[in-house]
Amino acid sequence: MEKHKKILEYTLSSLLRRRYKNLAIITVFSFIVAALYSILFLTHSLKKEALTVLKEAPELIVQKVSGGRHDLIPTDYMKRIQEIYGVGRIIPRYWGYYYDAITDSNYTLMGINGTHVLHSNSKDNENYPSPIPLPQGEGARGRVKDVFSDENIKGLKLLNGRMPSNRKECAIGKGVSDVRFTGIDGEIFLIDSKGKVLTFHVVGVFASESAILTNDLIVINKDDILELFGMPSDRATDIAVEVYNELEIPFVASKIREILPDTRPIMKGEIIRTYETLFNWRSGVIFTMFLGALLAFCILAWDKATGLSAEERQEIGILKAIGWETGDVLELKFWEGIVISFTSILTGMIIAYIHIFFLGASLFAPVLRGWSVLFPPFRLIPYVDLYQVFVVLFLTVIPYVASTIIPSWKAAITDPDTVMRG
Amino acid sequence: MDIIIKTENVTKIFNPGMSDEVKAITDVSIEIKRGEVVVLKGPSGSGKTTLLSLIGCITRPTEGRVIVNGKNVAKLQERFLTGIRQKTFGFVFQQFNLIRSISVIENIMLPLYPTNIKLSAIKKRAESIMEKLGISNKKDFKVQRLSGGEQQRAAIARSLINEPEIILADEPTAHLDTNLSEEIMRIFQRLNEDGKTIVIATHDPFIYERQFIQRTIEMRDGVVKNILNKNHDV
Numbered sequence: 001m002e003k004h005k006k007i008l009e010y011t012l013s014s015l016l017r018r019r020y021k022n023l024a025i026i027t028v029f030s031f032i033v034a035a036l037y038s039i040l041f042l043t044h045s046l047k048k049e050a051l052t053v054l055k056e057a058p059e060l061i062v063q064k065v066s067g068g069r070h071d072l073i074p075t076d077y078m079k080r081i082q083e084i085y086g087v088g089r090i091i092p093r094y095w096g097y098y099y100d101a102i103t104d105s106n107y108t109l110m111g112i113n114g115t116h117v118l119h120s121n122s123k124d125n126e127n128y129p130s131p132i133p134l135p136q137g138e139g140a141r142g143r144v145k146d147v148f149s150d151e152n153i154k155g156l157k158l159l160n161g162r163m164p165s166n167r168k169e170c171a172i173g174k175g176v177s178d179v180r181f182t183g184i185d186g187e188i189f190l191i192d193s194k195g196k197v198l199t200f201h202v203v204g205v206f207a208s209e210s211a212i213l214t215n216d217l218i219v220i221n222k223d224d225i226l227e228l229f230g231m232p233s234d235r236a237t238d239i240a241v242e243v244y245n246e247l248e249i250p251f252v253a254s255k256i257r258e259i260l261p262d263t264r265p266i267m268k269g270e271i272i273r274t275y276e277t278l279f280n281w282r283s284g285v286i287f288t289m290f291l292g293a294l295l296a297f298c299i300l301a302w303d304k305a306t307g308l309s310a311e312e313r314q315e316i317g318i319l320k321a322i323g324w325e326t327g328d329v330l331e332l333k334f335w336e337g338i339v340i341s342f343t344s345i346l347t348g349m350i351i352a353y354i355h356i357f358f359l360g361a362s363l364f365a366p367v368l369r370g371w372s373v374l375f376p377p378f379r380l381i382p383y384v385d386l387y388q389v390f391v392v393l394f395l396t397v398i399p400y401v402a403s404t405i406i407p408s409w410k411a412a413i414t415d416p417d418t419v420m421r422g
Numbered sequence: 423m424d425i426i427i428k429t430e431n432v433t434k435i436f437n438p439g440m441s442d443e444v445k446a447i448t449d450v451s452i453e454i455k456r457g458e459v460v461v462l463k464g465p466s467g468s469g470k471t472t473l474l475s476l477i478g479c480i481t482r483p484t485e486g487r488v489i490v491n492g493k494n495v496a497k498l499q500e501r502f503l504t505g506i507r508q509k510t511f512g513f514v515f516q517q518f519n520l521i522r523s524i525s526v527i528e529n530i531m532l533p534l535y536p537t538n539i540k541l542s543a544i545k546k547r548a549e550s551i552m553e554k555l556g557i558s559n560k561k562d563f564k565v566q567r568l569s570g571g572e573q574q575r576a577a578i579a580r581s582l583i584n585e586p587e588i589i590l591a592d593e594p595t596a597h598l599d600t601n602l603s604e605e606i607m608r609i610f611q612r613l614n615e616d617g618k619t620i621v622i623a624t625h626d627p628f629i630y631e632r633q634f635i636q637r638t639i640e641m642r643d644g645v646v647k648n649i650l651n652k653n654h655d656v
């Protein structure tokens with residue numbers, strides 16, 4: 001024990017002696033690790049966030065399709081679906097996207113029944129009666145739409161005020177509030193499908209904690225959304241279907257397709273898979289961007305693996321000549337590798353954590369979060385996958401430590417005289 | 423006096439079979455008795471350092487046997503050689519071979535780091551040796567801040583920390599002026615009086631003309647030319 005303690009002490013003093021070289025290695029190493037962990041943290045956190053959102057969502061959503069495109073669905077389809085065995089609640093959802101030319105932004109609008117007032121932190125939330133769906137907070141084109149239920153609405157926090165209970169009232173997301181320079185008791189103007197200006201009184205602003213869902217959201221009365229988008233009163237955007245037995249969802253979906261051939265039932269599992277594919281693809285794009293950095297790291301590791309400096313070789317020769325065993329030299333080099341790689345890993349991990357969860361992934365969030373004009377401020381809830389942490393740890397620490405030990409081992413098994421002569 | 427070191431027909435070839443092959447020593451057979459002070463003398467390139475390295479187990483012979491304390495070390499595995507280097511020899515190198523940027527005392531303590539002796543005990547031993555060699559006031563200095571003589575004394579101190587039976591010194595006065603050389607030789611003389619066997623490789627007449635030197639082995643072109651024993655040819 002005493003022996004290992006002294007070797008460890010010598011390791012630290014040895015690292016300090018070559019502080020500039022080691023600092024340079026730690027800097028490059030940390031940068032690579034920070035980049036890798038940033039991608040993993042962000043992807044994982046977004047996936048997790050998306051999955052959390054989808055957790056309470058209906059198992060099945062039914063859309064009408066016309067000419068291969070999503071169309072408004074007749075609400076009387078609900079009766080047909082209700083006849084299928086195993087189906088629970090059926091909920092019509094009213095939502096859509098609104099382009100605001102004034103601020104060059106896209107908002108997500110949703111309509112609720114508005115029969116009940118939802119206050120922030122109010123116990124009334126639990127009794128919220130209307131099972132109205134809540135669309136996702138981001139933009140539209142080419143993206144997967146989530147399904148939301150009244151449970152999600154209950155889960156959303158209001159920073160101030162309440163949910164709209166009357167016509168021409170609205171609750172808005174933080175992003176909308178910011179671009180429109182408005183807040184509680186303010187007003188917001190929207191232009192309907194006929195070109196008429198509708199004025200809404202702002203009665204609530206969503207808290208920034210739920211920004212990923214609510215940043216571009218405007219919640220208004222159901223009748224207001226029908227008026228704004230010019231939707232017929234017997235149509236909804238889509239229908240959320242509850243199925244009692246999870247195992248029967250594929251069966252119910254195929255039954256719906258059979259009885260309503262112009263519809264497209266979307267299962268929650270499909271949405272989750274699409275999300276995962278999407279984020280995996282995007283993280284792949286960033287990985288490609290960082291391929292150069294990874295290559296630099298490989299060159300660094302290779303450089304270390306293929307040679308020692310003359311000074312390092314001489315030191316190994318001296319240590320051997322004065323009585324150090326090959327194993328002692330390898331232990332010294334092992335600790336050197338461990339100290340450098342773990343310092344780099346820890347530094348890289350902390351940088352990545354701050355970058356993703358405190359600075360909103362400012363360096364590459366645009367690639368990962370996708371299309372939208374009103375980007376949420378991106379304060380993601382930290383979700384760290386330990387498996388991924390360990391994978392990166394093993395993929396970097398082991399090659400680095402090996403690249404430190406191998407050339408030292410070569411020098412240590414050579415006659416000290418030969419090593420010292422160079 | 424019993425024989426502590428013996429070489430039998432030792433030949434050392436560096437880079438054998440390569441274009442830069444060098445035959446450093448050829449067919450060298452010598453004996454060194456316990457407690458003797460022996461000088462290997464000869465011009466540069468005569469093979470003194472190579473013979474010293476072979477005796478000190480820091481290189482292996484291409485041919486022949488090197489016997490230390492009755493044991494042939496030429497074919498021993500590396501781990502056994504390490505033990506012999508650690509317990510039997512104290513090496514003073516021509517270029518001092520101190521590790522730069524660490525303190526003098528750390529350099530001196532270094533041979534005992536991979537042992538289970540407590541750091542405090544090693545430190546005590548190092549301080550005592552430094553005291554004897556007159557460098558205790560420089561213990562926390564970095565090596566590069568020492569003069570040549572001080573570096574040489576630090577190198578000698580390091581060779582003594584493991585209390586070796588045999589001290590091997592390669593050109594110990596090469597970088598020193600006459601006064602410092604005198605001082606270093608007095609140290610070797612004291613060590614010999616304490617019972618150490620000392621083998622010094624040098625081409626400096628100042629060393630091999632010293633009174634306490636018992637034998638001189640003259641080398642030239644990698645072979646032993648002459649062995650002088652207290653003014654009597656052998």
